[in-house]
Amino acid sequence: MGMRRILVTGGAGFLGSHLCDRLVAQGHDVICVDNFFTSQKGNVAHLLGKPNFELIRHDVTHPLWLEVDEIYNAACPAAPGHYQYNPIKTMKTSVLGAINVLGMARRCRAKVLQFSTSEVYGDPTVHPQPESYRGNVNTLGPRACYDEGKRAAETLFMDYHRMNRVNIRIVRIFNTYGPRMHPFDGRVISNFIRQALHNQDITIYGEGKQSRSFCFVDDLITGIISMMNAPDDFIGPVNIGNPVEFTMKQLAEMVIELTQSKSNLVYKPAPEDDPSQRQPDITLAKARLGFDASIPLREGLTRTIAYFRKLNLDDFRPPTPNY
Ligand code: NAD
Ligand code: UDP
DSSP states (O other): OOOOEEEEEETTSSHHHHHHHHHHHHTTTEEEEEEEEEOOGGGGEEETEEEEEEEEEEOOOOOOOOOOEEEEESSSOSSSHHHHHHHHHHHHHHHHHHHHHHHHHHHOOEEEEEEEEEEGSSSSSSSSBBBTTOBOOTTTSHHHHHHHEEEEEEEHHHHHHHOOOOEEEEEEOOOOTTHHHTTTTTHHHHHHHHOOOOOOOOEEESSOEEEEEOOOOOHHHHHHHHHHHHHHTOOEEEEOOOOEEHHHHHHHHHHHHHHTOOOOEEEEEEOTTSSSOOOOHHHHHHHOOOOOOOOHHHHHHHHHHHHHHHHHGOOOOOOOOOO
16 A cells, blocks of 8 residues: 555654654655653654644544544553653543544544553563463552553453454554653663763662663664554554563663763662563564564664763653643
C-alpha cells in the first residue's frame, strides 16, 4: 500500500515524535495528537511546516473524530515519576484512550497498534521474558496504575479484535532511550546523563544490582513499524527491545566514562515494587518481523549524551498538573 493517513497518539512524546519523523519521511499523511502532559512542542516543531504533518492538541480520554487508515496508540505517561504523578489519570489514559482509538478503528476499518510494555510482566519470575509469560504484577502498588492500565488496554484490544474483527497489533516495548527523552522524567538514563554532565552525584536506587536491557530509539521505531506492516495473521503480543542486559551500576559507570564526569555514585533507597531484572526474549520478533537490535548501548548512549549536552534545561518543566 502507498501513502496512508496515520494517527499517532502521544505523537509529541519521546517515542511518538521519532515515529512521526519516520512516517512523515516515508511520505504518509501524519496526524499527531497530544495533550503535552509529558512533552513539549519542541519535539515536533521541525515537522510543523510540512504539508503531510498535522498537530492536534487533544486528550485521548475524550473521543476524537478523524478519518484514518492506521493508528499508533502511544499516548500515556511512561516514566514512573510521570505516571505516578496522577495515577487515576494514568489509568484513564490507558483504558479510555484504548476504547476511543479502538472505536475509531472499528468505524474507519483502520489498523491499530498498541504501545504496550514490559511492565505487563511486573517484577518477573521468569527470565528472560517470553510473550507467553503472564507476569507478576502487584495490583495494589504504586506502579499498578500503569501496569494494570496497560494490561487492561491489551485486553480491550483483544476483545475488540475478537468481537468486532478490528485489525490490531500489540507490541510490548522494553526500556528504550535516546534523544528527546524528557531531561526531568526521572528515568535512569536521563537522570544519569543529566547528573554526569553537571558533575552531580549519580543516584543509584538500591544496590544497583537490578538489571534492565536498553534499546536505542531508532531500533525500536524500526520494530514498531515492521509490526504495523506485518501480515494480518500476526497481531502479537510481540516483545521489542534490545536483549543485552546491564545492571544499574554498570550503566552508571559507562555514563561516567563516556561523559568523562567527576560525579560520584550515591546509593538511595530502592523504589517500591522496582523490578529486579528485565530482559526481552525477542525470538518471536526475530522470526516473524526479522527484527534485531543493531545499536549497542555504548553507541546509543554516546548519541544521547550529545543531545543532552545541547539542551537548555530551563526550557523544560515538570509535568503540568492534570487533575
Ligand atoms: P512520553 O511521556 O515521552 O510520551 C507520551 C506522550 O503521550 C507524551 O507526549 C504525553 O504528553 C502524551 N500523553 C499522555 N497522556 C495523554 C493523554 N491523556 N492524551 C493525549 N496525550 C497524552 O513517553 P514515551 O517513552 O515516548 O512513551 C510512549 C509510549 O510508549 C507510552 O504509551 C509508553 O507506555 C510506551 N512505552 C515506552 C517505553 C520506553 O522505554 N520509552 C517502554 C514501554 C512502553
Ligand atoms: N534508577 C536508578 N537511579 C535513578 C533512576 C532510576 O537507579 O536515578 C533505577 C530504578 O530503580 C530502576 C532502573 O533504574 O531499577 C530503571 O528505572 P526507570 O525509571 O528508568 O525505568 P523502569 O523502572 O520503568 O524500567
